[in-house]
Amino acid sequence: MSNVYDILLERGYIKQTTHEDEIKELLSKEKITFYIGFDPTAESLHIGHFLPLMMMSHMQKAGHRPIALVGGGTVMVGDPSGKTDMRKMLSKESIDNNVACIKSQLSRFIEFDNGKAIMANNADWLLNLNYVEFIREIGVHFSVNRMLTAECFKQRLEKGLSFLEFNYMLMQGYDFLELFRRHDCVMQLGGDDQWSNMLAGADLIRRKEGKPAFAMTCTLLTNSEGNKMGKTVNGALWLDKEKTTPYEFYQYWRNVDDADVEKCLALLTFLPMDEVRRLGALEGSEINEAKKVLAYEVTKLIHGEEEAQRSKEASEALFGAGKDMSNVPTSYITKDKLNSSLLDILVETKIIPSKGEGRRLIQQGGLNINDNKVTDVNLIITENDFADGSVIIRRGKKNYNRIVLE
Known part of the structure; x- marks a missing residue:
């Protein structure tokens, strides 16, 4: 059986490792415990979290x-990685709600039965720490000079890094140490933007316990031009169907650039690599398959x-010869909403996030109603439109919605 390291490498997940040869040998000889952290900054994970989940x-x-x-403790400080501004502080109630939602999402990907995986929350050990004891035991091992060179702080330093955020690396490093002590966890996995924090944790275990610990990052999901994937007209591509419908989710991947198909198949599906390469090599109109x-x-x-089947059928109904609209995302309005502006209706039905976004779509020629291009930002919708x-x-070339008059 091939080493999981080789599988991850072949599929394109691995970006950086602390000790490549040792990690490869460790994963081939032993069954290890490893962890990935997810800060509950929202009620749902998004597509950026999906790569670490697949790796897991x-x-x-x-x-x-x-x-x-789940970072119920670290989220109270806020991760400065990749941010130019300080994150918004969340209330305890919001954090608890987000933690519960994310836990249910994680259990769809990872098998937790019979001790096959562990769900943990760093609030359990971070929220009751004695500050002086913590900085004496943990802070003494962190060099401020070295921390200031870390990639995760660089952007924040331009605008001003708060001391609150400066603690984030210590807390994430302490998480790794705590999981090492509690569960013999010897490796951390995560997105490449977490590299500095992960190194800090592995180094802390070596200093405190005198034992090796490892870190491995996965590549960030970017397109062939190097831009992050997963942004839609309505914001992030969420894993929660209340935030991004299965149809919208399906359409996003149905419409990726030809150059990104093979990479996405390798990273985001479990298809065998022979099949991934065969599909990725298709050209012209065949790449649509x-x-x-x-x-x-x-x-x-x-x-x-x-849901995948329904989304597929809805997509084919719109782009094939069929006219079945039953699976297209559908909103309902009552007759008293007629004679309102199209933009008001689209915002109310959450088809667009704001009137400003709607005006931009119209100005760019990207909004159609019943196959007619909308050119007037003040267009009024009447009963005649509901034939x-x-x-x-x-919206755009391939994002369809249906509005039904009740």
Whole structure:
């Protein structure tokens, strides 16, 4: 059986490692415990979290034990990585709610039965720390000079890094030490933007326990131009279907650039690499078949087979010869909403996030109603627009919504 390290490498996950040869040998000889942290900054994980989740799943399939660490403690400080501004402070109630939502999402990807994985929350050990004891035991091992060179602080230093955020690296390092002590956790996995924090944790274990600990980052999900993927008209591509519908989610992957298909198939599905390479090599109009496979497989992993099938049928109904609209995302309005502006209706039905976004779409020629391009930002919707009781809204080339008159 091939080493999971080779599988992760072949599929394109691995970006940086602390000790490549030792990690490769460790993963081939032992069943280890490793962890990935998720700060509950929102009610749902988004597509950026999906790569570490897939990495975690590959590791578990190879017999290693994951710890899914929800950052109920660290989120109260806020991760400065990749941020130019300080994160918004969340209330205790918001954090608890976000933690509960994320826990249920994680259990869709990771098997927790019979001790196969551990769910932990760093609030359990961070929130009751004695500050003086903590800085004496942990802070003494951190060099401020070295911390200031860390990538995760660089952008924040331009505008001013608060002492609150400066503690984040100590807390994440302490998480790794705590999980090492509690569960013999010897490796941390995560996105490449966490590299500095992960190094700090591995170094802290060596200093405090005199034992080796390892870190491995996964590549960030970017397109062929190097830009982050997962941004839509309505913001992030969420894993929660209340925030991003399964159909919208499916359509996002159905419409990726040709150059990104093979990479996405390798990173976001469990298809064998021979099949990934075959699909990625398709050219011209045939690459659309690969995109359909990608969209179906990723949607199935996130939302289940039934939702993936419905999204696929809805997409084919719109872009094929059929006229079945039953699976297109549908909103309902009552007759008293007629004779309002189209933009007001689109905001109310949450098809667009704001009127400003709607005006931008219209100015760029990207909004259609019943296959007619909208050119007037003040367009009024009347009963005449609802020929068969509904209107079809198209944003861009392929994002469809239906509004039904009740």
